[in-house]
Amino acid sequence: DTEVTQTPKHLVMGMTNKKSLKCEQHMGHRAMYWYKQKAKKPPELMFVYSYEKLSINESVPSRFSPECPNSSLLNLHLHALQPEDSALYLCASSQTGGRTEAFFGQGTRLTVV
């Protein structure tokens, strides 16, 4: 199984809502990532988890809150988002240590209204 599965595929939320994005992989990867991608732009790294511990937070606003409940799951909790947060949110996973392929999920298309 070389899949990274993200749910939901699409999400529309109001600025006062609380929602969560979910990501799952069963490749035994111990590094997992959240990216934000705007149209026609490269993915921007938000968070990195290594062995279920947050290792990198790329100065992301606190309205985005990541969680890694176990080695297969990664969540992104959303609260009080702004319209400019509308984007494709991609989860990825890889083996640790670099020099290996990162596998991306299909993404969640988020619209904040």
Next chain:
Amino acid sequence: GENVEQHPSTLSVQEGDSAVIKCTYSDSASNYFPWYKQELGKRPQLIIDIRSNVGEKKDQRIAVTLNKTAKHFSLHITETQPEDSAVYFCAANYNTNAGKSTFGDGTTLTVKP
């Protein structure tokens, strides 16, 4: 930190022609260079990668070359087909988790039948 520049931003070729996309990087410590293809509305997918101890790598119609001295690497696609039309991202990484690659801004390749 690492900075990756990618050119051209758009590339249009006739079916059967070759396409070349070039990237330069700034951090001489980078040692892993993946190329991702992203079709419209889909996830980025690795198409080829190269490590710093190798100068060239080929996989059927796709090849990547790396010049460590000049700090640039290139993607070559031969005998292009309409299904090669997509956005291509180069990236650079150094001995950290693979998903922490620094991406180029992307090249939109259009292959005209």
